[in-house]
Amino acid sequence: MVIKNLTLTNFRNYALETFTFSEGLNVLTGRNAQGKTNCAEAVFYLCTGASLRIRHDRQLLRRGEDCARIAAEAQTRFGSVALEAAIFENRRELYLNGNRLAKAADFVGNMNSVFFSPGELRLIQDGPDERRRFLNLSISQTSREYCTALARYQRILDQRNNLLKERDTSLILETLPVWDEQLAVYAARIIRHRRRYLKELSPLASEAHAYLTDGVEQLSLGMDGDYPEEEGEIAEKLLAQFSASRERDLRLGFTTVGPHRDDIRIAIDGADARGYCSQGQARTAALSLKVAETEIFRALAGEAPVLILDDVMSELDLPRRKKLLDRVKDIQCILTCTHAERVLYGAECNKIRIREGRIVS
Numbered sequence: 001m002v003i004k005n006l007t008l009t010n011f012r013n014y015a016l017e018t019f020t021f022s023e024g025l026n027v028l029t030g031r032n033a034q035g036k037t038n039c040a041e042a043v044f045y046l047c048t049g050a051s052l053r054i055r056h057d058r059q060l061l062r063r064g065e066d067c068a069r070i071a072a073e074a075q076t077r078f079g080s081v082a083l084e085a086a087i088f089e090n091r092r093e094l095y096l097n098g099n100r101l102a103k104a105a106d107f108v109g110n111m112n113s114v115f116f117s118p119g120e121l122r123l124i125q126d127g128p129d130e131r132r133r134f135l136n137l138s139i140s141q142t143s144r145e146y147c148t149a150l151a152r153y154q155r156i157l158d159q160r161n162n163l164l165k166e167r168d169t170s171l172i173l174e175t176l177p178v179w180d181e182q183l184a185v186y187a188a189r190i191i192r193h194r195r196r197y198l199k200e201l202s203p204l205a206s207e208a209h210a211y212l213t214d215g216v217e218q219l220s221l222g223m224d225g226d227y228p229e230e231e232g233e234i235a236e237k238l239l240a241q242f243s244a245s246r247e248r249d250l251r252l253g254f255t256t257v258g259p260h261r262d263d264i265r266i267a268i269d270g271a272d273a274r275g276y277c278s279q280g281q282a283r284t285a286a287l288s289l290k291v292a293e294t295e296i297f298r299a300l301a302g303e304a305p306v307l308i309l310d311d312v313m314s315e316l317d318l319p320r321r322k323k324l325l326d327r328v329k330d331i332q333c334i335l336t337c338t339h340a341e342r343v344l345y346g347a348e349c350n351k352i353r354i355r356e357g358r359i360v361s
């Protein structure tokens with residue numbers, strides 16, 4: 001997949017600017033706070049329908065404006081696609097090839113990207129939230145079914161959690177089984193997808209990790225939680241778990257079991273890496289996961305995604321930088337940095353210089 005161009009209108013610090021990208025390496029340079037990450041964020045938004053850094057889309061509107069637009073054209077194996085998001089204070093409109101879409105799930109996944117920033121380098125050291133986010137975002141991009149199940153699960157979960165905060169216990173006990181029933185259906189679907197995804201991701205991540213560490217370390221991934229094989233059986237098991245934890249949920253006022261609490265198991269040389277391995281090891285493992293994520297798109301979506309490397313090069317040591325660039329040299333990359341010379345070593349690229357939300361030629 002190749003993104004050909006990107007037009008930002010009243011998006012963050014951009015008034016109106018069009019980026020033209022080339023097939024291989026595209027490098028956005030500029031001093032701090034000029035708009036490099038904002039551009040990367042816009043690409044990510046078109047791929048996932050979600051922002052990277054914020055909860056409320058309205059923060060994406062250029063200060064003082066009431067509508068931000070992100071539009072891009074890409075060449076995919078299905079031909080060329082045009083995607084556009086118009087973002088308003090409290091709502092948004094999503095378009096595919098000029099047609100307004102009713103559901104966000106139809107928008108997500110038309111363009112695929114893997115986003116990599118210093119935040120992702122902490123994927124191993126950080127809490128399970130970040131790892132779930134990683135899973136949710138990358139599986140959503142390749143599976144509409146997952147994307148839909150996740151949205152429904154989240155909505156029912158919110159309703160269940162609200163109910164748990166009610167004072168009227170008899171109302172709670174009467175209504176809870178209804179929510180549990182539905183929650184279990186979507187939870188089981190989420191778990192089945194995650195397990196399949198991790199099964200495919202694990203060997204790719206192991207291989208990437210062996211490549212990045214010259215075969216010194218062995219990385220393996222898995223899913224926390226012991227669930228049966230079949231989706232119906234997973235749902236049954238969850239239903240039993242929901243009712244077993246009902247008392248605790250009532251006491252705490254939120255749902256304490258389910259896929260919103262599960263984690264990815266990550267082991268380096270057989271030992272749990274989460275929170276225990278050295279910082280250097282953790283970074284390399286995170287890099288391996290991300291490299292594997294780019295490769296899994298080839299398997300699941302049938303083509304490589306765009307790789308967005310936001311400010312990560314300066315965080316990696318020289319051998320890792322070189323290995324990373326070498327590994328991804330046949331896919332489109334959008335890389336941001338302050339000094340291209342220090343990270344690229346003369347690699348051929350399309351260089352775009354940004355100053356105060358403008359492209360300077």
Ligand SMILES: Nc1ncnc2c1ncn2[C@@H]1O[C@H](COP(=O)(O)OP(=O)(O)O)[C@@H](O)[C@H]1O
Nearest residue numbers: 012013032033034035036037038059061062063
């Ligand atoms: N909604 C917004 N409206 C106007 N400017 C914004 C908005 N959001 C962020 N900015 C500006 O964008 C700049 C940061 O851009 P960013 O892409 O993160 O920089 P960098 O080039 O360091 O990656 C800051 O100057 C910030 O004030």
Ligand SMILES: [Mg+2]
Nearest residue numbers: 036037038311
């Ligand atoms: Mg930045």
